[in-house]
Amino acid sequence: MxxxxxxxxxxxxxxxxxxxxxxxxxxxxxxxxxxxxxxxxxxxxxxxxxxxxxxxxxxxxxxxxxxxxxxxPGPGPLEAASLGVSGTEQDVVFRCTMVTVMPASGKGGEIKKLGQHVILDDATAGLIETEEARELIEAINEQLGSETIQFYPGAGHRHLMVWVKGKPRAICTDPQTIVGQSIAEVLPKGDGADILRQLMDAAYFILRDHPLNEERVAAGKKPANCIWLWGEGRAVxxxxxxxxxxxxxxxxxxxxxxxxxxxxxxxxxxxxxxxxxxxxxxxxxxxxxxxxxxxxxxxxxxxxxxxxxxxxxxxxxxxxxxxxxxxxxxxxxxxxxxxxxxxxxxxxxxxxxxxxxxxxxxxxxxxxxxxxxxxxxxxxxxxxxxxxxxxxxxxxxxxxxx
Structure with missing residues (x-):
C-alpha cells in the first residue's frame, strides 16, 4: 500500500x-x-x-x-529543523522576517525609532530574493550577533534568529496581519520584549543605510529596511x-x-x-x-x-x-x-x-x-x-x- x-x-x-x-x-x-x-x-x-x-x-x-x-512549537523551530539550525531545548528560535516599514507621514518623513509613527508597508520586503536577503542578514549578524544572539539566512524574506537560553514568553505578531497599519501596538510585548525591540531598532538603522537597499530603492523596489521577530518557540x-x-x-x-x-x-x-x-x-x-x-x-x-x-x-x-x-x-x-x-x-x-x-x-x-x-x-x-x-x-x- x-x-x-x-x-x-x-x-x-x-x-x-x-x-x-x-x-x-x-x-x-x-x-x-x-x-x-x-x-x-x-x-x-x-x-x-x-x-x-x-x-x-x-x-x-x-x-x-x-x-x-x-x-x-511555532514556525520558528520548524524552520530551524529544516535549515539544520541546531540548538538546545533552552534556546528560543524566532522567525526573522524581512519587511518594509515607512513613516506614517509618508516617504518624506524620517524614522528615529520603531513605534507609533511607523507603518508596516510590506510584510515580504517586496518579495525580496534569497541572495539579496542573505547579504542583509549576514550584515545584521556581523554587527548584532553574539554568543547569545545569532541570525541565520533562510529563503526569500523568511529567516531565523536564535536567542540562546532566551525568554520564550514574549507576545509577537505575524507581520502579514498588520500590513498598512501602525506597528506601535504590535511590537513585541511581555517577558524579553525589551531585548527584541532593541534588536529590531538596531537592525533598522543597519538596513536603512545598507548599499543594497539604496540600490533597491533606485531600481524602484521596496527596501528591506526592517526585521520582524515573531513565530517564537523552543524545539519539541x-x-x-x-x-x-x-x-x-x-x-x-x-x-x-x-x-x-x-x-x-x-x-x-x-x-x-x-x-x-x-x-x-x-x-x-x-x-x-x-x-x-x-x-x-x-x-x-x-x-x-x-x-x-x-x-x-x-x-x-x-x-x-x-x-x-x-x-x-x-x-x-x-x-x-x-x-x-x-x-x-x-x-x-x-x-x-x-x-x-x-x-x-x-x-x-x-x-x-x-x-x-x-x-x-x-x-x-x-x-x-x-x-x-x-x-x-x-x-x-x-x-x-x-
Missing part, C-alpha cells in the same frame, strides 16, 4: 463578489480533485488549536497526527510517525516550515534542489520517484506568495487549476500504476487560521461508487451531513490496516 497526503495550503477562500459570490475553488476547473471528492470521502476537518499561538506549520502538525497543544521532540505506523516516508516541500514539520515527524526531507524549477509537475515527479523506495509521501504545495497575499482573485483560480492539472493529476496517474494506494488532500485558508479546513480521501484508483456532481469545494464539503473530523486523529484512519 502506498500513502500520499497532499496539503493544499491557502487554496480555500471566502466567496468573492467578482466571482458572483463563489469561491475560487468553485470557479476553477479541477477534474482530478473532483474525482477524489466523488469517489471517496469528502468532509470538514477540525483543527484543535484553542489556546495555541497560530502560525505556519500548525495545520501540517495536526495533519500528521500531533496534538498542537503538546507538540506545536516529537514521537516518530514512521515508527508508530511502521512505514517509510518522505516530505516533499520547498517551504522550510513544512519541510521542518516532516523532519520533526521522522520523515526524510527531499533535497529542495530537486525542485529548484519551482513548478508543480516537477514536485509530482519527485514524489512519485520517492514512492519507488518509500510507503508514504507528505506533499506540501501552496500558491505563490504574491497570489495568496495579493488581490488578483483570477490568479488564484488559475493557480488552483494548475495545482489540479500538474500535481494532483500526475500523482493519480503514477499511483494507479503502483498498486493499492490511499490519497488524502487537505485544503485550508491562508496560514490555516481564516476558516476551517476540509478534505477528500479515497483509496485505490478512485473507481468505486461515485457521487455524481460532487466537487472538491468548500460548499460541497460543508454540506456533508456529518460532523467535522478531528484532524489529529484522521491519520489513524489513513494508516489503518483494515
Amino acid at each position: 502506498k500513502y500520499v497526503i497532499v496539503h493544499a495550503g491557502g487554496m480555500a477562500h471566502h466567496p468573492q463578489e467578482e466571482l458572483g459570490g463563489r469561491t475560487p475553488l468553485q470557479v476553477a476547473a479541477t477534474p482530478h480533485l473532483d474525482r477524489l471528492a466523488q469517489s471517496g470521502e469528502l468532509g470538514r476537518l477540525m483543527i484543535p488549536a484553542d489556546g495555541v499561538h497560530h502560525g505556519g506549520g500548525l495545520v501540517g502538525t495536526v495533519i500528521l497526527g500531533y496534538d498542537p497543544k503538546k507538540f506545536y 521532540m516529537w514521537p516518530s510517525l514512521v515508527e508508530k505506523y511502521q512505514v517509510t516516508g518522505a516530505v516533499v516541500a520547498t517551504n522550510d516550515v513544512h519541510r521542518g514539520v516532516g523532519i520533526c515527524a521522522g520523515l526524510d526531507a527531499v533535497d529542495p534542489d530537486r525542485m529548484a524549477s519551482g513548478d508543480l509537475h516537477t514536485k509530482a515527479a519527485v514524489a512519485l520517484e520517492e514512492f519507488a523506495k518509500r510507503d508514504f509521501v507528505y506533499v506540501h504545495a501552496k500558491l505563490a506568495d504574491e497570489v495568496i497575499h495579493g488581490t488578483d482573485i483570477k490568479a488564484k483560480v488559475q493557480g488552483i487549476e494548475e495545482f489540479d492539472r500538474h500535481l494532483v493529476g500526475p500523482l493519480f496517474e503514477g499511483l494507479s500504476q503502483q498498486g493499492p494506494y490511499r490519497f488524502l488532500v487537505i485544503c485550508d485558508h491562508t496560514a490555516g487560521i481564516e476558516g476551517p479546513a476540509f478534505y477528500a480521501f479515497g483509496e485505490g484508483g478512485g473507481r468505486g461508487s461515485e457521487t455524481v456532481g460532487r466537487r472538491f469545494t468548500e460548499t460541497d464539503a460543508f454540506a456533508m451531513n456529518m460532523p467535522a473530523r478531528d484532524a489529529t486523529k484522521f491519520v489513524n484512519k489513513f494508516f489503518s490496516k483494515s
Whole structure:
C-alpha cells in the first residue's frame, strides 16, 4: 500500500463578489480533485488549536497526527529543523522576517525609532530574493550577533534568529496581519520584549543605510529596511510517525516550515534542489520517484506568495487549476500504476487560521461508487451531513490496516 497526503495550503477562500459570490475553488476547473471528492470521502476537518499561538506549520502538525497543544512549537523551530539550525531545548528560535516599514507621514518623513509613527508597508520586503536577503542578514549578524544572539539566512524574506537560553514568553505578531497599519501596538510585548525591540531598532538603522537597499530603492523596489521577530518557540521532540505506523516516508516541500514539520515527524526531507524549477509537475515527479523506495509521501504545495497575499482573485483560480492539472493529476496517474494506494488532500485558508479546513480521501484508483456532481469545494464539503473530523486523529484512519 502506498500513502500520499497532499496539503493544499491557502487554496480555500471566502466567496468573492467578482466571482458572483463563489469561491475560487468553485470557479476553477479541477477534474482530478473532483474525482477524489466523488469517489471517496469528502468532509470538514477540525483543527484543535484553542489556546495555541497560530502560525505556519500548525495545520501540517495536526495533519500528521500531533496534538498542537503538546507538540506545536511555532514556525520558528520548524524552520530551524529544516535549515539544520541546531540548538538546545533552552534556546528560543524566532522567525526573522524581512519587511518594509515607512513613516506614517509618508516617504518624506524620517524614522528615529520603531513605534507609533511607523507603518508596516510590506510584510515580504517586496518579495525580496534569497541572495539579496542573505547579504542583509549576514550584515545584521556581523554587527548584532553574539554568543547569545545569532541570525541565520533562510529563503526569500523568511529567516531565523536564535536567542540562546532566551525568554520564550514574549507576545509577537505575524507581520502579514498588520500590513498598512501602525506597528506601535504590535511590537513585541511581555517577558524579553525589551531585548527584541532593541534588536529590531538596531537592525533598522543597519538596513536603512545598507548599499543594497539604496540600490533597491533606485531600481524602484521596496527596501528591506526592517526585521520582524515573531513565530517564537523552543524545539519539541516529537514521537516518530514512521515508527508508530511502521512505514517509510518522505516530505516533499520547498517551504522550510513544512519541510521542518516532516523532519520533526521522522520523515526524510527531499533535497529542495530537486525542485529548484519551482513548478508543480516537477514536485509530482519527485514524489512519485520517492514512492519507488518509500510507503508514504507528505506533499506540501501552496500558491505563490504574491497570489495568496495579493488581490488578483483570477490568479488564484488559475493557480488552483494548475495545482489540479500538474500535481494532483500526475500523482493519480503514477499511483494507479503502483498498486493499492490511499490519497488524502487537505485544503485550508491562508496560514490555516481564516476558516476551517476540509478534505477528500479515497483509496485505490478512485473507481468505486461515485457521487455524481460532487466537487472538491468548500460548499460541497460543508454540506456533508456529518460532523467535522478531528484532524489529529484522521491519520489513524489513513494508516489503518483494515
